[in-house]
Amino acid sequence: MPSIKKPLIPLAPLPVNELGLTLRDYEGGMSTLCAGCGHDSITAAITRAFFDLSLPPEKIAKLSGIGCSSKTPTYFVSGAHGFNSVHGRMPPIVTGANAANRSSIYIGISGDGDSLSIGAGHFVHAVRRNVNMVYVIENNGVYGLTKGQFSATADVGSSAKKGAANETPPIDPVIMALSLGATFVARSFSGDKGQLIPIIKAAVEHKGFALIDVISPCIQFNNHEGSTKSYHYVREHEIKEIDQVYIPPSGEITAVLPEDGIVRVKMFDGSTLAFRTLPSNYDPRDREGAMHYVNQARLRGEIPTGLLFIDEDAPDVHELNSTTDTPLVDLPYESLCPGSAELARFMEGFN
Amino acid sequence: MEPTNIEDPNFFHQVVDCQWACPAHTNVPEYIRLIGQGRYADAYMENRKSNVFPGILGRTCDRPCEPACRRGRVDGNPVAICRLKRVAADLKGDVSSMLPKAPLSKNGKKVACIGAGPASLTVANDLLPLGYDVTIFDSSASPGGLMRTNIPSFRLPAEVLDQEIAAIVDMGANMEYSTRIKSLKDLYSKGFDAIFIGSGAPKGKDLILEGREEGRERIHIGIEWLQSVAFGHIQSVGERVLVIGVGNTAMDCCRTARRIGGKDVKVMARRPREFFKASPWELEDAEEEGIEIKVNHAPKEIVLDNGKVIGMRFDILSWNSDATKSEVVDSVVIECDDIILAIGQENAFEWIERDMGMDFDKWGMPVVDDKTMATTLDGVFMGGDAPWGPKNIIWAVAHGHEAAISIDNYCNGIPLSERPETSMDLVSQKMGLTEWSYHNDYNPNNRQKMNHVELTKRFAELSLEVELGFSVEQTVLEVERCLNCDVEPVFKASSCIECDACIDICPVQCLTMTSGDGVLEELRLRLSVPSLNTDQQVYVSNKLAQTGRVMVKDENICVHCGLCAERCPTAAWDMEKFTLNLGYAGQSSKRVAR
Numbered sequence: 049m050p051s052i053k054k055p056l057i058p059l060a061p062l063p064v065n066e067l068g069l070t071l072r073d074y075e076g077g078m079s080t081l082c083a084g085c086g087h088d089s090i091t092a093a094i095t096r097a098f099f100d101l102s103l104p105p106e107k108i109a110k111l112s113g114i115g116c117s118s119k120t121p122t123y124f125v126s127g128a129h130g131f132n133s134v135h136g137r138m139p140p141i142v143t144g145a146n147a148a149n150r151s152s153i154y155i156g157i158s159g160d161g162d163s164l165s166i167g168a169g170h171f172v173h174a175v176r177r178n179v180n181m182v183y184v185i186e187n188n189g190v191y192g193l194t195k196g197q198f199s200a201t202a203d204v205g206s207s208a209k210k211g212a213a214n215e216t217p218p219i220d221p222v223i224m225a226l227s228l229g230a231t232f233v234a235r236s237f238s239g240d241k242g243q244l245i246p247i248i249k250a251a252v253e254h255k256g257f258a259l260i261d262v263i264s265p266c267i268q269f270n271n272h273e274g275s276t277k278s279y280h281y282v283r284e285h286e287i288k289e290i291d292q293v294y295i296p297p298s299g300e301i302t303a304v305l306p307e308d309g310i311v312r313v314k315m316f317d318g319s320t321l322a323f324r325t326l327p328s329n330y331d332p333r334d335r336e337g338a339m340h341y342v343n344q345a346r347l348r349g350e351i352p353t354g355l356l357f358i359d360e361d362a363p364d365v366h367e368l369n370s371t372t373d374t375p376l377v378d379l380p381y382e383s384l385c386p387g388s389a390e391l392a393r394f395m396e397g398f399n
Numbered sequence: 400m401e402p403t404n405i406e407d408p409n410f411f412h413q414v415v416d417c418q419w420a421c422p423a424h425t426n427v428p429e430y431i432r433l434i435g436q437g438r439y440a441d442a443y444m445e446n447r448k449s450n451v452f453p454g455i456l457g458r459t460c461d462r463p464c465e466p467a468c469r470r471g472r473v474d475g476n477p478v479a480i481c482r483l484k485r486v487a488a489d490l491k492g493d494v495s496s497m498l499p500k501a502p503l504s505k506n507g508k509k510v511a512c513i514g515a516g517p518a519s520l521t522v523a524n525d526l527l528p529l530g531y532d533v534t535i536f537d538s539s540a541s542p543g544g545l546m547r548t549n550i551p552s553f554r555l556p557a558e559v560l561d562q563e564i565a566a567i568v569d570m571g572a573n574m575e576y577s578t579r580i581k582s583l584k585d586l587y588s589k590g591f592d593a594i595f596i597g598s599g600a601p602k603g604k605d606l607i608l609e610g611r612e613e614g615r616e617r618i619h620i621g622i623e624w625l626q627s628v629a630f631g632h633i634q635s636v637g638e639r640v641l642v643i644g645v646g647n648t649a650m651d652c653c654r655t656a657r658r659i660g661g662k663d664v665k666v667m668a669r670r671p672r673e674f675f676k677a678s679p680w681e682l683e684d685a686e687e688e689g690i691e692i693k694v695n696h697a698p699k700e701i702v703l704d705n706g707k708v709i710g711m712r713f714d715i716l717s718w719n720s721d722a723t724k725s726e727v728v729d730s731v732v733i734e735c736d737d738i739i740l741a742i743g744q745e746n747a748f749e750w751i752e753r754d755m756g757m758d759f760d761k762w763g764m765p766v767v768d769d770k771t772m773a774t775t776l777d778g779v780f781m782g783g784d785a786p787w788g789p790k791n792i793i794w795a796v797a798h799g800h801e802a803a804i805s806i807d808n809y810c811n812g813i814p815l816s817e818r819p820e821t822s823m824d825l826v827s828q829k830m831g832l833t834e835w836s837y838h839n840d841y842n843p844n845n846r847q848k849m850n851h852v853e854l855t856k857r858f859a860e861l862s863l864e865v866e867l868g869f870s871v872e873q874t875v876l877e878v879e880r881c882l883n884c885d886v887e888p889v890f891k892a893s894s895c896i897e898c899d900a901c902i903d904i905c906p907v908q909c910l911t912m913t914s915g916d917g918v919l920e921e922l923r924l925r926l927s928v929p930s931l932n933t934d935q936q937v938y939v940s941n942k943l944a945q946t947g948r949v950m951v952k953d954e955n956i957c958v959h960c961g962l963c964a965e966r967c968p969t970a971a972w973d974m975e976k977f978t979l980n981l982g983y984a985g986q987s988s989k990r991v992a993r
Contacts, residue, residue: 050965051833054906055841057958058474084898084968092903239897267898267968279896283945 049080066102074099076126081116084271086238086264086279087186091123093241094155094184097248098125101296109145109152113138113167116193117159117186117264136167139174142181143365149375150366153252154181160201161191164219168200175228178256178364182248185221185259186238188266189277196269207274220346221261222356226339231359232258233338235352237282238265246294247355253294253319256364263351287350295319314360332358400915400922400949402941405889408823411977413936414954415884417480420467422797423449424981427464427480428885432837434487435878440494442487447498449981451521451567451796452546454559457485458866459550461647461678461791469882472932473958476846478880479869486874488559499528501570506530508810511591513580516544517792518597518783520567521799525984526806527570534591535572538579542568544599545784546792548626549648551655552862583751583779593778593806597795600744600784606643610701614708614738618701621652621741628655628861637736638662641711643698646676649741653690656739658861665733666692667713674722684865688854697725702732710734744789764788771815772802780805803984811987819982825975828886829964835974837886839961841906842879883959885977890950892941894971897948901963901972902927907956910963915942915949926953 054075062070074095079088098108105127112118114135121130129152133141138156146154163171163185174183189202198206201221202214225233232254236244244262251258263282265271271278276285296319331337338357345352365371376384403410413419417427426445433442446453460481468477508531512519515537523533541547542564546555568574580586586594603620605611611618617637621644627633640661642653645668653664666685668675671694675682686692696713703709715729748765751757757776758766766775767786774781782798784790805815828836850867851857857865869877902910908927915922923930923937930937935955942949964972 049833050904050962051835052840052960052962054904054962055958055960056843057841057906057956058843059472059907059956082968083966084896084900086898088903088966089899092899239899241899265898271896279898280945283897 050078053078065099067104069099069102069105071095071099073105073127074125076121076123079120079123081119082192082268084267085116086188086262086266087117087120088123089238089241090184090186090244090262090264091120093238093244094248095124096241097245097252100245101249101252103153103252107151107153109142109154110157111138111142111145111154112157113159113162115159115162115191116188116266117157118162120157120186121155136162136165136170138162139167139170139179139183143174143177143179146179146181146365147369147371147376149377150180150371151375151378154179155252156181156183158183158185160185160187160189160199160221164200164221164224168219172224172228175225175230175257175259178229178231178362178368180256180364180366181258182251182254183257183259184248185261186264187221187261187277188264188270189218189275190266190270192266192269196266201277203276206276207272209269209272211274213274220342221259222342223339225259226335226342226357229362230259230357231256231362231364232355233357234259234355235261235263237263237286237351237353239279239282240286240288240353243288243353246292249294249296250292250319250355254358255360256362263353282351285349285351287345287352288354292355332356335359400917400919400939402892402949403936403938405825405938408821408979410936410938411823411825411885411887412979414887414957415977415979416467416469417464417478418885418979420463421450422463422794423451423800424979425449425464426885426979428881428883429978430487431478431480431483431878431881432883434483434874435838439487439490440492440497443491443494444497446484446487449796449800450793451524451799452517452563452792453484454488454563455517455546455555456792456796457481457483457488458555458559459546460484460793463791463793469884469956469958470880472956473882474843474845479846479849479877482847482849482869483874483877486869489868498566499524499570501527502530504530505532508532508592509534509590510593510595510806510810511536511586511589512595512597513586514544514596514598514783514785515539515542515564515574515576516597516599516783516795517546518599518785518795518799518802519544519595520564521796522595522597522782522803522806523570523572524567525800525803527567527572529807529985531806531810533572534575535568536575536578536580536586538577540576542574542576544597545601545622548629549622549651551625551651551658552629553654553658553857553865554651556862556864581750583757584755587755587779591778592810593780595802595806596774596779596781596785597783597799598746598785600746600789602745602747603740604743604745606698606740606742608698608700610703610708613706614701614703617708617736618738619740621648621739622744624739625651625655628659633659635660639735640664640737640739641733641735642666642739642741644668644741644743645670645682645692646741646743647678647681648744649739650677650681650685652739652741653685654688655861656737657688657690658858661737664690665735666690667696667698667711667733668692668694669697669716670722671695671718684851687851688857695725696731696733697727699730701738708735708738711738744784746785746788768815770801770818771805772798773805773815778809800983804982804987807984808987813987817987819984819986820988821982822980824978824980825887825889826978828974828976833965835886835961837883837974837976838879839883839886839959839974841882841958841960844876844880846880847873847877886959886961886974887977888952888957888959888961888963888972889975890938890940890952891971891973892943892950894969895940895943895950896969896971897943897945898968900966900968904962904966906960906962907958909953909955909957911951911953912943912946912948913951915939915947922951923953926951928953928956930955
């Protein structure tokens, strides 16, 4: 951990966003992760995306479970609400929080262990329910906090730091989410903020569950020769065919994009995602096609990154459950708890 | 784009803004750290190496380092470098054992210095330890030149002056006081191996106006008047004094007048305030003492009553925005008893015979090489205010060092163009995983204010020093403001794995990984924060292994906190202390080879 806190240098004038906040206002505490950890880059990307979107810090809720990844919410937006849950239990906590207060912006940060081993059961149901949240998996293929055992995302044939090869097939969170009906599925790389930041912005604006699987090298235990989640390996095998730009609502009027090869997707808040340089016949709304594409790429040893699938019209958890438009926290007590007389009348209906 | 050549000492030297801006290239961050460690004597000696007069300059320097200081670009106020220099000088204790000494046996070469001001004294300081026999001539009875006669003692106490001059003179210089050199030809024939002219710009400019001649008894030339006050020939002045001109000499005149009888002292300036020549702090000090500074007043005539000065008439001017054009809008008479003219100084070379072979330009100024300080006359060198008019003490010192190198070369038959090599050391400051040999945290302290003697006490005694110097508490706070610009983040591209950790942690976003294609001007615009200060350099690395991009560092705003190096998993970044090894007289490689 660094010897000093990142100093606040009063360089005038720092750029401010629409709320009058600076990038530094979206930072959190100093990271205690290892120097060079991919997670810190993801933290920086989230900080930048939230600053650019001018999200009010008090409207943000950041939640996590256990693991190196789950430490990261501490390192961004110190003014946000936070909840550090039991291992793997972040998705139900978000689901509950979302049910109580649908007006907040939820970001859950998890890891490959937290989401795909101990928390896999919770993860799949959050996807099914289309909980309105950004779900980031900081995927390094290794249990860093317990000194480098293979995780559920380690590829067959990839080797641990001491040389042992993994023989158990990996879980691919992208395929898993697609098969469960996820409405926003992306993959990115911690070492490529140019791609990661627009994806995070789009995920925030997506109505429903937005999964971002971010390959995030473990500098200590999974950045060696033989690893398939190292900086070097990902840079060699990353296929960034599915490129996209995020266009905020205010930019819509002036942004003129050529029609050729561009697919535009209208987001929940009126902003737009523009896909370009797509592989032939790739349709980001075609779930089957996306699954096929990702599977084929994996067989070729490629790591496709970008926003792989989006369904902007699917009902989210609130529509599925016909909840009230007013966040529960804002409803008067009398409406939330109408009293025993009303309960008795309600029970009468079942007789 | 070509990667930056950090082997060239000039690259990191320019990053150390203060040292680059200082004419004598004093190693400012190093002595500030020494002060911070309470090593005042070491700090003093580090200073003395390059600027020779830390105690004097710690009070009087024009401080070219401070406007250049990076801290000024960070929080608006540079480190109080000059004041810290004085702290080292005030608290150094006995440094006699550390001062340079002259060898017992001389080298047989004789050098004459004309004028005992800072330029000549620096020449003597550099040549005496090499065994030269140095003789200094001065028309005055005591050494120091304009440092003694023109800087009032309430700004520069005589003891400070005496002590620092003695450190040089006591090495064994032959002092010929009260000896005005009236003929260079005469001196030239006396068998000196080399002559250095450090005679300054001793002639105050006059202002020829109607009434000037009749009123001469109460109209004074600034520097002559200051000199007369310094030597006690003048002990009083009228109650109402007008000082004409608004340079630093004018400030010394008005503040001196305030101390010897002036009650209503006004400084009369032709131009608006932002075009004044005086340093801002000297203007503030004068105003604190109740001196009124009037702008846009152009002297017109002296108003006399029966041959006695009773006032001065001024045209009131209205200037355009850049003060290049003016028109007279009014006229006013301001009453006064004395008028002091402080409108500039000139050089006087009537004692140099024009048939000796020394070239003068069309303005009557000698032709002097600004690198070697050589005149066109063989073996005669010149520096300080003499060749190019009034500058500052620190320039005279810089000239003195160069002239000493040239004289040493000249006396050893080495071409003047062969300057001693300037080299650099670059040494890692790593002490542990995240531990450095310097204090790397950014300290948000504000610049400390100098404490002054109370206004009421100030005028009781002419020589009572106004500035009290920093207290130890103030010193402790001020040294921490220094950003250690000499401890450089140095990048090794072959170790980088492009993890972004340095870029993410940098508190000023001065790092970028980007394509190394294109030209510098275009590259500057696509950095994390566009690099708009083109006075500052950009550090471009070799190509990175994984993506072929380059690491780019904008040197403008780096605060040298070392976080990039602390967060680097492969130690591609390291914090390394840059030390500039300046060459001085006697260090020429050719000379050593003999």
